[in-house]
Amino acid sequence: xxxxxxxxxxxxxxxxxxxxxxxxxxxxxxxxxxxxxxxxxxxxxxxxxxxxxxxxxxxxxxxxxxxxxxxxxxxxxxxxxxxxxxxxxxxxxxxxxxxxxxxxxxxxxxxxxxxxxxxxxxxxxxxxxxxxxxxxxxxxxxxxxxxxxxxxxxxxxxxxxxxxxxxxxxxxxxxxxxxxxxxxxxxxxxxxxxxxxxxxxxxxxxxxxxxxxxxxxxxxxxxxxxxxxxxxxxxxxxxxxxxxxxxxxxxxxxx
Ligand SMILES: CCCCCCCCCCCCCC(=O)SCCNC(=O)CCNC(=O)[C@H](O)C(C)(C)COP(=O)(O)OP(=O)(O)OC[C@H]1O[C@@H](n2cnc3c(N)ncnc32)[C@H](O)[C@@H]1OP(=O)(O)O
Numbered sequence: 227x228x229x230x231x232x233x234x235x236x237x238x239x240x241x242x243x244x245x246x247x248x249x250x251x252x253x254x255x256x257x258x259x260x261x262x263x264x265x266x267x268x269x270x271x272x273x274x275x276x277x278x279x280x281x282x283x284x285x286x287x288x289x290x291x292x293x294x295x296x297x298x299x300x301x302x303x304x305x306x307x308x309x310x311x312x313x314x315x316x317x318x319x320x321x322x323x324x325x326x327x328x329x330x331x332x333x334x335x336x337x338x339x340x341x342x343x344x345x346x347x348x349x350x351x352x353x354x355x356x357x358x359x360x361x362x363x364x365x366x367x368x369x370x371x372x373x374x375x376x377x378x379x380x381x382x383x384x385x386x387x388x389x390x391x392x393x394x395x396x397x398x399x400x401x402x403x404x405x406x407x408x409x410x411x412x413x414x415x416x417x418x419x420x421x422x423x424x425x426x427x428x429x430x431x432x433x434x435x436x437x438x439x440x441x442x443x444x445x446x447x448x449x450x451x452x453x454x455x456x457x458x459x460x461x462x463x464x465x466x467x468x469x470x471x472x473x474x475x476x477x478x479x480x481x
Contacts, residue, residue, distance in 0.1 A: 283323040283363070288356025292431045293377045296455050300364040300373060321363045321372075321404065325350040349400055357381045359397065363404055370409060371437035374401040375455075380428050389426040394452065398464045401434045402448040406468035409438060410446045413468035414475070420464045431455055444470040 285294060303318040325346050349359040360377040376397055384390025399415055406413045426432065432452050439447040445467055452462035 279324050281322040282325060282350045283320070283361065286355045286360075288360060288377075288379075290377060290429070290431060292455060293360065293375060296375045296431065296433070297362060300375065304364065317366050317368055318364050319367065321365055321408075323350065323362065349396060352381070359393070361397065361400075363401060365405065365408055367408075369437075370405075371435070372401065372405045372408070374434040374436070375431065376434055376452075377431045378426060378428060383428055385425060387428055389428060389430065391420075391422055394422070394426065394462055395420055397434060398436075398450050398452070398462065399466070402436045402450050402464070402466040403468060405436045405438065406446040406448055406466070410441065410468065410470055412471050412473060413446060414471050415466060416445075416469045417467040418464065419466075420462060422462055423460050426452075426461045432461060433457065439465070446470070 285297060289297070300318060301320060303316055304320050305316050305318070306314045349361070352358045356377070357379040358381050360379065361374050363372055363374045365372040374397070378389045378393065382389050382393040384393070395418065398420060399418055402418075403413065403415055433455055434450060434452050436448050436450040439449050441447070446469075448466045448468065450462075450464040450466065451460060452464075453460055
């Protein structure tokens with residue numbers, strides 16, 4: 227199939243070629259009839275390759291009612307785009323989450339190939355939904371803080387029936403790092419201090435609250451705490467230091 231498409235593309239790339247020309251008649255007819263059953267034809271694109279990367283933080287069937295409820299709560303506080311382009315300005319924004327750290331940033335697709343084409347983000351590389359890290363990050367730019375809703379799947383076991391401390395550290399690093407990157411641009415974790423206060427049962431849904439403490443030159447300090455969704459129980463507290471880097475740092479350059 228891909229060879230067929232490549233032959234039809236020839237040396238002219240995609241210019242002027244419709245999806246109908248690229249697909250065998252039978253495949254095209256099948257695709258057309260499937261799509262007709264789910265969306266009005268006027269809104270259907272027959273182009274079979276999505277240019278949109280998958281957002282792993284969209285709700286899915288592995289989410290517990292509690293996870294969905296907290297997601298709905300924060301989602302309702304987010305900026306919205308309406309059909310006539312008049313969005314509602316609200317303080318929160320849901321961040322999309324892809325399975326590579328830089329691929330979809332500006333120019334990142336080329337960088338990600340240079341660095342390691344087959345690399346995948348640690349927290350987004352298990353196919354079975356709900357088995358490991360299910361999470362979504364909401365950020366409040368004005369208040370320089372974010373909240374991550376995290377459902378810890380059964381494959382994250384450390385102590386029997388409970389979430390592994392390394393998995394919790396991974397999520398704290400990810401969330402504090404996301405906030406630091408959002409506020410300061412490219413960064414790397416220089417220091418992460420964690421106090422584990424109570425064991426977290428597998429399948430728990432928790433909130434990871436992270437906030438900017440201060441920025442000093444290239445250093446961004448973030449504080450974080452992990453609580454139950456009603457915030458009555460404290461699981462973990464942490465502080466993190468991120469140092470701003472140039473892209474060259476990832477290639478071993480000190481500039
Ligand atoms: C963009 C994000 C969005 C993407 C989405 C994906 C989401 C996932 C997000 C996932 C996120 C996950 C992210 C990850 O997991 S990143 C992976 C884990 N981290 C690393 O591997 C980092 C390894 N270390 C280094 O590369 C370098 O040491 C760094 C870059 C950290 C600094 O080396 P550099 O040569 O550049 O700087 P410098 O040495 O001149 O120091 C500069 C300043 O910093 C101070 N300092 C340094 N170290 C420490 C320390 N340990 N405690 C206290 N202070 C420290 C230092 O005193 C100085 O202070 P001052 O003299 O200015 O006062």
